[in-house]
Amino acid sequence: MWVNFTALSSILSHLLIGITLIEAFLKCYDTGNFSTNSTYGKNRDLILASLPSNVSAKGGFLTASIGQNSDKVYTLAMCRGDSTPDDCYTCVNSTIHDLIANCPNQKEALAWRGKPCHVHYANHSFYGTPQDLGVPDAGYNTGDITFNLTEFDTVWESLMDTVVRNASNGSSTLKYATGEADFTITQRIYALMQCTPDLSHQSCDFCLRQSISYYERCCHGKQGGYVQRPSCYFQWDLYPFYTPNASTTAPSLSPPPRPDIKHETKQNKSIRIRLGASLSATLGLALVSACGFFIWRRRNVQEDKGQEVRLLDLVMGSVPRGNSSEIFHLQNIGRSQEFPSIQLNILQAATNNFCDENKLGQGGFGPVYKGTLADGKEIAVKRLSRTSGQGLLEFKNEVMLIAKLQHRNLVRLLGSCLEKNEKLLVYEFMPNKSLDMFLFDSSLPAQLVWQKRFNIIKGTARGIMYLHEDSRLRIIHRDLKASNVLLDHEMNPKISDFGMAKIFGQDQNEANTNRVVGTYGYMAPEYAMEGLFSVKSDVFSFGVLLLEIISGKRNNGFHLSECGESLLTFAWKLWSKGEGMELLDKHLVESSVPNEVLKCIQIGLLCVQSDPADRPTMSTVVAMLGSDTITVPLPAKPAFYVGRFIAESVEPNSSDKICSINEVTISNMSPR
Template sequence: MITVFKRILFLIFSFPVLTYLVTLTFAVDPFFQSRCVEDTGNYTANSAYERNLNSLFNEISSTTKLNYGFFHSKFGEVNAIALCRGDVKLNDCTSCLNGTVSEMKQRCHRYKEAIGWSEFCMLRYSSRNISKRLEISPGACLLNTRSAVAGNPEEILRVLQVLLDYLRRVAAARGALLKYATGNSSLGAQIWYALVQCTPDLSEQDCNDCLEAVTEGIRSCCFGQMGCRVLRPSCNLRFESAKFFDAAPAVPPPQSPQSTKEEDKQKKSVRIPLGASLSATLGLALFSACGFFIWRRRNIQEDNENSQEVQLLDLVQGSILDEHSSENFNRENVSRSQEFPSIQLDILHVATNYFCNENKLGEGGFGPVYKGTLADGKEIAVKRLSRTSGQGLLEFKNEVMLIARLQHKNLVRLLGCCLEKNEQLLVYEFMPNRSLDVFLFDSSMAAQLSWLKRFNIIKEIARGIMYLYEDSRFKIIHRDLKVSNVLLDHEMNPKISDFCMARIFDGNQNQANTNRVVGTYGYMAPEYAMEGLFSIKSDVFSFGVLLLEIISGKRNNGFHLSEHGESLLTFAWKLWSKGQGMELIDQLLVQSCVAAGVLKCIHIGLLCVQEDPADRPRMTSVIVMLESETITLPRPAEPAFSVGRVVAEPTELTSNDRICSVNEVTISNLSPR
């Protein structure tokens, strides 16, 4: 009986101890890694080194002054550095460091130099100076072995290396407080997330060098893995197939100075008269009230400013479905929302050199456009939404909803967007030869456009327009076709750009009207300019104007101010009617052109600019005409009258006016995006 009673007592008293041990076992960070450095020797028990090391450990465990998660200090001969991950809050940072200190005391006892990595922090100490020094040894590599990699490991590695290279440059370029960056990139349906960080005491060059060395090592360390951590004393990286980081914490407010003698403060506080105490209280209340009203007013302003950004972010994520868009388009918008790439602002800052004027390509209703170069050398064009442009917000929505889902070799490609820190940015492929008007209307550059090149440009533009209305999943009317919206790649192949004014047609819809005319004069069909009626035949008219401009090397805009005193369209029709069509041709083409081909193109252009939309050919017919050498073309009627500058009255949108509207017709001779 006594034996049983003793056993019961033993179990009762040992239960808390067992519980503690079990808890301690499960509290160990599964990500923890340590390296004990033998080269620098050992310290003896109760030595000055051990006392100094313990003092440092105590300081780290009790500190509340981790500057952006970074700590460095020295006691006697012992130097220590502690670093928490850039997105970790102060309490979690302190907790992680406490656990790391405990682990290192056990694992590297008596070693003068050691380093330990937990999931959220790193701690190292040494008998030598380790501050502001680039060191990549010792190191560790941890693999995520929970699931097998899905996909081609080489393709995954390539995507990760590009992403990590971006993040390396971003982190290194940051200041002396925090060198940290996160981002993601997609390969098919799989999104890869990555994080890089350096100790902030490193120079920009040292941080670059450290992360570059670590990135180069992921092939041997992490190849074919769904997740991996590469750890070094001066830097580290991590990638996973699922998101594992949060946004970096905001900058902490500066702490008010405190007296070092707490007892003196308490004694002085007793001597403060009651009247002074009441005055201070009232003053504090008044100050707080003023502060509240200022804060509230600022928040209201910020709410108004951020409302657009919330809408845009929802749009990219697929939660805003424009009530005027077709149902099919809306379903597509939702189903593909996760495929639309988002690019970090820091990456675009580095790419454009913080949107410096030297990289500025031009400016439109949307806002300025900048050239950028990514870390892998790829050139991009970045449209930056002007904060003062309500028109720009509509353009942004339209471009995201339309061009992101259009795939054709003759349409400029949207690579992604960015919605961070009050910025709304669209990222496009960069067209090195800028826009067609730069060559066409410059006598020194027009010679580069031989007849064969011009004819190819005409055909490819026609194919791009046909795709919009005939071959894409949606019927799309561009509404602003013009030479400055035709960009040229390095081989002078054309790509149609600027879909801010485009419209989607539903089902069997072939025509719509608006009481707010948008576009560029000289290119607008008469029924659109005067009555607000638009259809695919409106784009056909614009194509006809564009075609005649390419052949003649002359602008339709302002042509009536020349010696001819009439529009380019009327002038071309009169020459063609008299059998003198070759007089319209750009004189630079006389030696290289084939007369029959030129006359056929003039004929097609005149068919496209006829006054009655029903008489204009469809784009499928236009392409057949351009490619056939035996087809007989109908005789064109006299072109529509010359359309001058038209400004719409600022009225409310009609129920038919969808997605995007701009207050007035524009004159646009801008450089390409």
């Protein structure tokens, strides 16, 4: 016989510090009061008094209502999935006494208590909708994780994701799951999740993931904790705190760690409370009224909910797995909800109902608006248009990626909104908008002196290096361009728009797609022609951007005086002749540092070489930009291509006057 001392230590720690997992969470809502001896008050007391015996006898979950019109009381009661009937009765009974004592005349109140049971009553129907997703009640063990936190997080996140999915996939009478995972031979992680069963799969999943995200922000690194909301409950620890069901428990797995989920189910039936013959007629009328209300409500919100459910499916990963090459795979990154939800009315007020005066720009995703919150904080709101060419998959991609990426050269996502037919992303506001406005607007380039441009080049390079090499995920942006580099108040660059981005595994170097997305002029040849993308295709885009920053000219549509020619081949010809400074934007002549300019041109040309293997990595680019002692290799001649047309660049003779005016390459033909 052996003893798990780590688990024993965790248990003793809980006993000694008095963790608040057994304390109650109670809330009296400010939705109206009732007077003593009123009909509403009598109905409330009557239906609450009937709950303990009915909930415990019928499997641990009950919804019921009594009364008519403004005197109607709606109730919901639920016990934790592993509660015995006696435990359930005791918990619900005590919770009701707490509610009546603390909310004596409030028309709505709710409470979680102890080995959790949940009681909620109100003067309006609240079934089927996640309640109060604001700041939840949370607690944690004050002991810290003392082993490898990075490895622990990987196992922990995988376990939480699996238990969430099992709980949200429960029945209409029980959405409850437990699970455990081996972290080491002697250490296990235990988790429990539960939603009120009236929630849909998507709403339960959303509520639980919001709770997990909140826990990680408040309590990361602690040895156990909980988050409880009105509609869902989440708890984990390093010792078994729930009662397992042997008939439904899967055998645990040995390391390497993988979560071993136990999904416990009970077959409960929704019932109506029997309050006696004197109330039978009233209950019958109440049920008819409730049915009529739900039918009316369903018809009025069907369109909005349909859109919201589709979007929640995407964000939570419940998307069909067809076209697997283009659909973002949740298992590659674990949890997705690491950002807050912001109410639509707040964003409407902040943007003056998305008025044209607050419009910052328009992209493939839809318009972007400036907003000002009530506390004066400025935000940028990206609004998915219903005719968006990018669509819901790209929305999901951006939400799931950018919420996980934290770097000073990446734009920060503040939250999202999924209400009615709106799909909105909320970002930190960039007062200087995007880089393309300064480079290509005739009135602004003079504001970008060389030192500012050089800082933008280096900052953008660091942001791409973070995506490729330093973040927890290896990200290929696939749409790096001047309009996707935003500038803050100090002109620091921040990369934005991750709708086209793709995740690579740590050992993956390239991938292929039949759906080429991005912007012609910035696409690497192998991507535009064959659909092959890798970190080196991002390097190519960075090289194009670097040459645009130096020259102040767009590559897409660049024309020399007589013959159409790409910016890349034009820059290479000047540099190879020792005339690189001729590429420089005329606004930079006075502020430029020639050595830095020429080095940047050479690095840009290295990045746009035809063969991806010849291009440097972004870490090498960052090193070359930041050092005066590193020798920069000599670049080869870049490919001359526009869009999907590609050919080797040709040195024209002085007599050659064959030019393209339609952005299509025409090669000179010589007789054989």
